[in-house]
Amino acid sequence: MQPLFDYLAANEQRHIAQLCDYVRFPSVSAQAAHAGDLKRCAEWLAGHCRGIGLEARLFPTKGNPILVARTPRPKAARKGRRHYIVYGHYDVQPPEPLDLWRTKPFEPTIVGRRLYGRGASDNKGQNFAHLKGVEAYLKTGTELPCDITFVIEGEEEVGSSSLAGFLKARRKELACDAVVISDTGIPSLRHPALTYGLRGIAALEVRVDGPSRDLHSGIYGGSLDNPAMVLSQILARMKDARGRVTIPGFYDDIAPLTAYERKQLARLPFDAAAYRKFLGVPALNGEKGFTPIEQRSARPTFEINGLTSGYQGQGSKTIVPAWASAKITLRLVPGQKPSKILRAAADWIRKVAPPTVKVTVDPGHSGDPYLVSPTGPLAQAGLRALEQAFGHAPFLMREGGSIPIVNDFKRILNADTLLLGLALPDDNLHSPNEKFDLDCFTRGTRMSALLWKELASGVTR
Amino acid sequence: MQPLFDYLAANEQRHIAQLCDYVRFPSVSAQAAHAGDLKRCAEWLAGHCRGIGLEARLFPTKGNPILVARTPRPKAARKGRRHYIVYGHYDVQPPEPLDLWRTKPFEPTIVGRRLYGRGASDNKGQNFAHLKGVEAYLKTGTELPCDITFVIEGEEEVGSSSLAGFLKARRKELACDAVVISDTGIPSLRHPALTYGLRGIAALEVRVDGPSRDLHSGIYGGSLDNPAMVLSQILARMKDARGRVTIPGFYDDIAPLTAYERKQLARLPFDAAAYRKFLGVPALNGEKGFTPIEQRSARPTFEINGLTSGYQGQGSKTIVPAWASAKITLRLVPGQKPSKILRAAADWIRKVAPPTVKVTVDPGHSGDPYLVSPTGPLAQAGLRALEQAFGHAPFLMREGGSIPIVNDFKRILNADTLLLGLALPDDNLHSPNEKFDLDCFTRGTRMSALLWKELASGVTR
Numbered sequence: 001m002q003p004l005f006d007y008l009a010a011n012e013q014r015h016i017a018q019l020c021d022y023v024r025f026p027s028v029s030a031q032a033a034h035a036g037d038l039k040r041c042a043e044w045l046a047g048h049c050r051g052i053g054l055e056a057r058l059f060p061t062k063g064n065p066i067l068v069a070r071t072p073r074p075k076a077a078r079k080g081r082r083h084y085i086v087y088g089h090y091d092v093q094p095p096e097p098l099d100l101w102r103t104k105p106f107e108p109t110i111v112g113r114r115l116y117g118r119g120a121s122d123n124k125g126q127n128f129a130h131l132k133g134v135e136a137y138l139k140t141g142t143e144l145p146c147d148i149t150f151v152i153e154g155e156e157e158v159g160s161s162s163l164a165g166f167l168k169a170r171r172k173e174l175a176c177d178a179v180v181i182s183d184t185g186i187p188s189l190r191h192p193a194l195t196y197g198l199r200g201i202a203a204l205e206v207r208v209d210g211p212s213r214d215l216h217s218g219i220y221g222g223s224l225d226n227p228a229m230v231l232s233q234i235l236a237r238m239k240d241a242r243g244r245v246t247i248p249g250f251y252d253d254i255a256p257l258t259a260y261e262r263k264q265l266a267r268l269p270f271d272a273a274a275y276r277k278f279l280g281v282p283a284l285n286g287e288k289g290f291t292p293i294e295q296r297s298a299r300p301t302f303e304i305n306g307l308t309s310g311y312q313g314q315g316s317k318t319i320v321p322a323w324a325s326a327k328i329t330l331r332l333v334p335g336q337k338p339s340k341i342l343r344a345a346a347d348w349i350r351k352v353a354p355p356t357v358k359v360t361v362d363p364g365h366s367g368d369p370y371l372v373s374p375t376g377p378l379a380q381a382g383l384r385a386l387e388q389a390f391g392h393a394p395f396l397m398r399e400g401g402s403i404p405i406v407n408d409f410k411r412i413l414n415a416d417t418l419l420l421g422l423a424l425p426d427d428n429l430h431s432p433n434e435k436f437d438l439d440c441f442t443r444g445t446r447m448s449a450l451l452w453k454e455l456a457s458g459v460t461r
Numbered sequence: 462m463q464p465l466f467d468y469l470a471a472n473e474q475r476h477i478a479q480l481c482d483y484v485r486f487p488s489v490s491a492q493a494a495h496a497g498d499l500k501r502c503a504e505w506l507a508g509h510c511r512g513i514g515l516e517a518r519l520f521p522t523k524g525n526p527i528l529v530a531r532t533p534r535p536k537a538a539r540k541g542r543r544h545y546i547v548y549g550h551y552d553v554q555p556p557e558p559l560d561l562w563r564t565k566p567f568e569p570t571i572v573g574r575r576l577y578g579r580g581a582s583d584n585k586g587q588n589f590a591h592l593k594g595v596e597a598y599l600k601t602g603t604e605l606p607c608d609i610t611f612v613i614e615g616e617e618e619v620g621s622s623s624l625a626g627f628l629k630a631r632r633k634e635l636a637c638d639a640v641v642i643s644d645t646g647i648p649s650l651r652h653p654a655l656t657y658g659l660r661g662i663a664a665l666e667v668r669v670d671g672p673s674r675d676l677h678s679g680i681y682g683g684s685l686d687n688p689a690m691v692l693s694q695i696l697a698r699m700k701d702a703r704g705r706v707t708i709p710g711f712y713d714d715i716a717p718l719t720a721y722e723r724k725q726l727a728r729l730p731f732d733a734a735a736y737r738k739f740l741g742v743p744a745l746n747g748e749k750g751f752t753p754i755e756q757r758s759a760r761p762t763f764e765i766n767g768l769t770s771g772y773q774g775q776g777s778k779t780i781v782p783a784w785a786s787a788k789i790t791l792r793l794v795p796g797q798k799p800s801k802i803l804r805a806a807a808d809w810i811r812k813v814a815p816p817t818v819k820v821t822v823d824p825g826h827s828g829d830p831y832l833v834s835p836t837g838p839l840a841q842a843g844l845r846a847l848e849q850a851f852g853h854a855p856f857l858m859r860e861g862g863s864i865p866i867v868n869d870f871k872r873i874l875n876a877d878t879l880l881l882g883l884a885l886p887d888d889n890l891h892s893p894n895e896k897f898d899l900d901c902f903t904r905g906t907r908m909s910a911l912l913w914k915e916l917a918s919g920v921t922r
Contacts (some may be wrong), residue, residue: 200681203777212741218660218762218862221792222756223677228765228787230695236697239690275684280673285686285817295683303678304689305780310767311788316664316825318790319766326689327772329779331682356746364777401679
């Protein structure tokens with residue numbers, strides 16, 4: 001690997017300058033005015049890939065083009081040679097509110113080892129690190145132990161609406177052994193980490209209808225159930241005193257955290273007092289028997305996202321409101337099936353509801369939880385690459401959020417995903433003053449270079 | 462009384478035509494454009510009073526003038542001659558939405574025995590009936606057994622903001638034995654009724670603050686309490702399975718319903734199925750051990766008027782909301798003190814709240830409950846007048862709403878109020894197609910004539 005590392009070290013400044021060129025495109029997918037910038041960014045990226053030695057092509061979509069860039073297939077490639085996809089996105093979040101930025105969002109600015117700019121960390125810097133890791137092979141004439149295809153899209157920040165169709169249409173040429181994504185975070189440079197689990201999600205809306213219109217609370221109040229009270233009573237019954245969700249069967253299918261996983265999660269740096277202060281709450285609270293890290297990443301939740309009923313303006317209005325509603329999302333963990341949970345939740349809500357009102361449960365969007373075995377060969381290869389690149393023993397972690405594209409890759413290509421995030425907690429993703437740590441970038445380029453060797457050697461089919 | 466009844470019968474058509482003139486004024490106090498109409502209506506009414514033989518005067522206020530019209534005091538009036546106030550209001554609710562009216566709101570239209578027009582029932586027709594009852598004495602030369610002062614204001618529909626100050630300033634000349642108000646309802650022409658009790662009110666707002674801003678429910682959810690869930694849990698604890706409010710001491714000071722009262726309330730016509738259908742609820746429900754009539758008029762309530770938290774738009778937003786709030790009003794019954802109940806409610810809410818959030822309880826407006834002894838001489842005089850005027854045994858009822866001016870009369874003039882409503886349940890008060898039943902009007906004129914005799918003879922000081 002030394003020639004690769006030497007190449008990366010020798011070309012670091014040039015690579016950083018190229019990353020700045022990449023970040024300079026205001027490729028804001030949420031804003032129609034930037035459609036041209038997205039196209040120019042994709043074309044620049046395709047040209048850059050060709051310059052490295054990749055076979056690059058832009059595929060138009062109803063939205064922004066998808067870049068596909070492959071390593072050239074060696075003439076003497078043996079049958080069964082492995083193929084990995086690196087997924088990333090070149091579109092970025094809107095930069096607003098602009099007045100909170102200390103630098104201009106699309107004028108990349110380096111301060112010490114920090115590169116400031118919208119998209120520097122999410123996700124341009126992270127996918128660019130992989131391009132540079134592969135470039136090291138191609139430019140030093142080192143043989144790649146596998147085929148690699150970059151799939152870099154331009155609609156991630158607006159729901160990746162073209163990606164699944166694209167994967168389906170090109171299912172054959174995109175058939176692969178695994179997908180590698182660097183679009184998550186690590187606790188610090190001294191705590192490189194592999195994210196091996198994601199929570200799923202299931203959304204629903206509960207509506208309680210009482211009287212046919214708002215009623216005078218003086219004239220009628222007392223003789224009928226108040227829909228806002230009934231809704232409160234229903235919601236209160238959804239969790240018990242130990243912080244557990246009461247929906248029958250809710251925990252039945254959950255793959256329990258193994259002793260190994262709990263030990264790994266316990267190794268993650270966590271300061272409860274600092275975390276409490278960061279959230280701004282008087283005290284933390286969650287499911288009894290689990291640590292806050294487990295509660296927020298490896299345990300399911302029942303979360304009310306919004307409540308609506310009756311009068312919400314200034315002062316008071318003396319009514320029994322006609323209806324009340326709650327928006328709810330449940331975060332699910334590996335083993336739980338969103339459709340089954342949604343059914344069980346709806347049944348339970350209807351069961352605890354009194355016959356004095358009409359209760360409607362409306363299921364919404366959902367996404368499966370995701371888990372790659374932390375002890376399997378894929379994860380182990382990632383951990384080895386991380387350790388060598390960062391010079392610290394890596395951590396295993398789960399993230400509490402959901403990354404729907406991971407399920408698309410699984411469903412359409414039957415490919416597992418390795419989540420090797422390079423973002424730091426203070427990277428200000430989706431916020432003003434986004435930055436990418438250049439040490440994360442250089443370690444990321446080395447991690448990528450190492451990864452292909454580790455994947456090709458360590459993973460048995 | 463026969464000459465009085467003969468006078469009223471002989472002049473019925475003329476009186477109805479005068480009432481139409483009264484209703485024709487668009488005296489909408491909520492709409493600034495009608496300020497001139499209110500003034501003209503008050504002047505017309507003052508002139509009408511003078512024509513009857515009353516000493517009438519308009520008192521300007523910051524809003525609309527208050528009419529004071531007194532019966533002429535006889536030269537030979539003995540010391541201790543009784544004095545009663547008849548309270549009413551000449552302002553009306555806005556007529557909107559206009560497209561739902563079948564007649565023009567300010568073109569009084571008679572269909573059969575119904576007089577359609579905004580304000581016909583609330584309150585012009587009802588206070589006009591008293592004017593005609595007194596007119597019968599004055600025009601037939603029948604000696605009035607007491608002094609009567611009409612106080613008819615023009616701001617009732619916008620909060621009677623000038624009235625309390627006016628009563629205070631003229632406390633001496635308005636000193637009286639009781640106040641008579643016809644501004645409530647009766648079940649039907651065959652069920653004349655005296656309202657002897659009103660509920661009080663106490664408003665409060667509860668706010669639960671959790672994290673310092675809306676949090677990503679995936680990244681953080683599970684490790685902190687959700688303010689919307691905590692609010693639901695607090696609210697759910699405010700009532701028990703028997704529909705009783707759980708605030709400690711809530712029921713302690715309530716004057717229990719006597720066997721006589723319960724028997725009287727049970728005599729009121731009530732069709733539970735029709736009532737349920739009218740409210741539009743699948744089933745009625747209230748405090749166990751009480752009838753719906755008792756629940757809605759003679760028992761206290763804890764009513765949520767509004768709920769607000771997090772995201773309320775279309776679709777979903779995956780957040781742990783920073784805060785949640787509820788608007789609440791409690792209806793109180795005789796014996797309960799709003800200030801004491803508000804303190805107990807705030808203490809209880811803070812006590813059941815977990816230490817994981819910040820809970821704020823904000824007390825709002827309040828009003829005392831009201832009760833006149835249904836067996837006392839004042840009520841009995843009213844019942845006798847009702848029975849003779851309507852030709853049916855009258856009922857005793859309570860109303861669940863609050864009429865703040867009743868407490869003003871008690872507090873400032875130390876006078877009890879006799880509530881002798883003439884409105885029918887289908888009079889469409891505050892709604893399109895308001896009407897007043899002309900049989901209610903003619904019976905009301907007779908009731909008024911009878912009342913002064915019954916009050917003067919029956920009530921001992």
